[in-house]
Amino acid sequence: MKLENIPNPLIIQNFTTENGALYHSLPLSFAVFGLPLHSAPIVLVNHALTGNAEVAGENGWWNDLIGDNKTIDTDKFTVLSFNVPGNGHDAFIIENYQNFTTRDIARIFLKGLDLLDITNLHTIIGGSVGGGVAWEMLALAPNSTQNLIPIATDWKSTDWMIANCYLQEQILNNSSKPVEDARIHAMLCYRSPESFKEKFQRTLNENLSIFNIESWLAHHGKKLQQRYQLSSYRLMNQLLKTIDITRNSEDFETLLSRTNATIHIIGINSDLFFTAKENKETYQELKKFKHNVFYSEIDSIHGHDAFLIEYKQLDQLLADIFKAETIAK
Known part of the structure; x- marks a missing residue:
């Protein structure tokens, strides 16, 4: 074939x-x-x-x-x-x-x-x-x-997974910037405290007057918003919640x-x-x-x-x- x-x-x-x-x-x-x-x-x-x-x-x-x-x-x-x-x-x-x-x-x-x-x-x-x-x-x-x-x-x-997906769903359905804000939360699940510590060391973004971790999270939120549809995020989050x-x-x-x-x-x-x-x-x-x-x-x-x-x-x-x-x- x-x-x-x-x-x-x-x-x-x-x-x-x-x-x-x-x-x-x-x-x-x-x-x-x-x-x-x-x-x-x-x-x-x-x-x-x-x-x-x-x-x-x-x-x-x-x-x-x-x-x-x-x-x-x-x-x-x-x-x-x-x-x-x-x-x-x-x-x-x-x-x-x-x-x-x-x-x-x-x-x-x-x-x-x-x-x-x-x-x-x-x-x-x-x-x-x-x-x-x-x-x-x-x-x-x-x-x-x-x-x-x-x-x-x-x-x-697991219950932990379902809880995080529930929070994602609430953000996706209620935020004024749903994809961006949901992605910011998701990044906290995808990485770990030790990963953030190694990468950022509590350093500041002097141009923006915020912590580098904050500018990094905002960047990932905006980046996903530019390439990903809200309907797709809602669907895939639903799938993540319903594995069983x-x-x-x-x-x-x-x-x-x-x-x-x-x-x-x-x-x-x-x-x-x-x-x-x-x-x-x-x-x-x-x-x-x-x-x-x-x-x-x-x-x-x-x-x-x-x-x-x-x-x-x-x-x-x-x-x-x-x-x-x-x-x-």
Whole structure:
């Protein structure tokens, strides 16, 4: 199958969300990097909150890891990534964001794989909410992938996560500068006190007569406002809040006992959002009934965003997975 013969976006027809909302036509746009589809093992990369399907190439947000002769080697793999419908990367917008849950996006991605005639993946990998979608995909389709690599995420949103998403929602719905102000709050979740201390040292921006941490936060707020839509932020925040493979479903052990996939959980020791403690608890639960599960950890002061910062460490952890075997074409 040649990529140029595949419509982009794909059209998901007559999709009913978990909450009962019917969408007669949902566009699912995607990007492919590396070897052509169906000519090599396929790695599905799920993007995070403000990300998109451009995972590699000139504007790729993960191009330190994905590319020719890189850890996820596009000379050996086909790399596929979907845009979450409504993420703002294409023209499609979802205003009724509460219609959707993370599981709905997992269902949409699985339908996309069906339309691309993909029956088995080498790996599903994702960070943050993208990793949450990955967990949901595995729970729904236990034979869909050989490897699951959830990074800085978990199979459920904790009370702490839900609380922060609730505050984000309040800001997005009530602030006069919703995207800017929500981003400022989010940056406090994405980083850590130690990260801020190392970077700013309580220094002043003399031109603005404010602390450098304040000018930095304001910069990030304005920067996101210039490139990100309010409807997209509301939707992605809703997805971050609704990760839970067991909601209205079976229990954790029952769901994950069905898969033979190897699960490689990667946590971050300073993550304030998806904590390393929660990741370790998930690992210990899985070990009770599953042998091919592993836990590794990024050592960083930078908090949740370390999966986008600590490329060398992440590269080493992923190299053990992607380079430890001979890839058969």
